[in-house]
Amino acid sequence: MGGVNDPSQTAPPRIGVVMGSRSDFPTMEAALDVLAQLGLAYEVRVLSAHRTPELLPSYAARAERLNLSCIIAGAGGAAHLPGMLAAFTRVPVLGVPVQSRALSGNDSLLSIVQMPGGIPVATFAIGTAGARNAALFAAAILATTDKEVRERLNTLRRQQTQAVLDDPFFEGHPEAGAE
Numbered sequence: 762m763g764g765v766n767d768p769s770q771t772a773p774p775r776i777g778v779v780m781g782s783r784s785d786f787p788t789m790e791a792a793l794d795v796l797a798q799l800g801l802a803y804e805v806r807v808l809s810a811h812r813t814p815e816l817l818p819s820y821a822a823r824a825e826r827l828n829l830s831c832i833i834a835g836a837g838g839a840a841h842l843p844g845m846l847a848a849f850t851r852v853p854v855l856g857v858p859v860q861s862r863a864l865s866g867n868d869s870l871l872s873i874v875q876m877p878g879g880i881p882v883a884t885f886a887i888g889t890a891g892a893r894n895a896a897l898f899a900a901a902i903l904a905t906t907d908k909e910v911r912e913r914l915n916t917l918r919r920q921q922t923q924a925v926l927d928d929p930f931f932e933g934h935p936e937a938g939a940e
């Protein structure tokens with residue numbers, strides 16, 4: 762997890778990424794790719810409210826000690842990890858519902874989104890789109906105070922738009938080139 766030459770792995774982490782199991786990695790990799798693309802330093806851990814409950818308060822304390830700007834937490838099924846982490850820290854938790862096999866991630870989504878008032882978890886879409894957006898949201902948080910991150914995010918948006926415009930299927934679009 763995190764390539765040897767990955768620049769996002771050489772600086773002190775600004776963002777924490779945790780997941781309930783190694784089996785969540787194919788989903789959470791989408792978040793790591795975005796963070797790496799934006800050159801944002803992160804750290805990755807497997808952490809489970811069910812299987813490693815005693816590690817949750819210590820990871821929450823670590824997040825505060827390192828002054829992480831947020832924690833991206835992915836989990837599937839009875840996805841208690843994001844909410845339990847949020848209960849232990851004021852560091853913003855961005856929850857990613859991993860697509861479960863039995864219930865297609867609806868269980869993960871509802872477990873993460875339905876927090877009681879008082880302990881917020883920002884909840885994203887099920888699966889890789891949610892993981893990607895959580896990373897972009899984490900970058901947007903940093904961009905409020907970091908001009909360089911702001912510029913990188915703007916560039917990424919411009920490239921995204923250009924990729925649509927460059928698609929041959931876009932040619933002849935009734936709105937293409939319209940004033």
Ligand SMILES: Nc1c(C(=O)O)ncn1[C@@H]1O[C@H](COP(=O)(O)O)[C@@H](O)[C@H]1O
Pocket residue numbers: 780781782783784785808809810811812835836837838839840841842843859
């Ligand atoms: N939802 C949680 C938590 C938690 O919320 O603490 N810990 C593990 N899990 C989830 O169990 C699913 C199956 O895990 P395994 O593949 O290891 O059996 C994973 O999607 C993981 O996120």
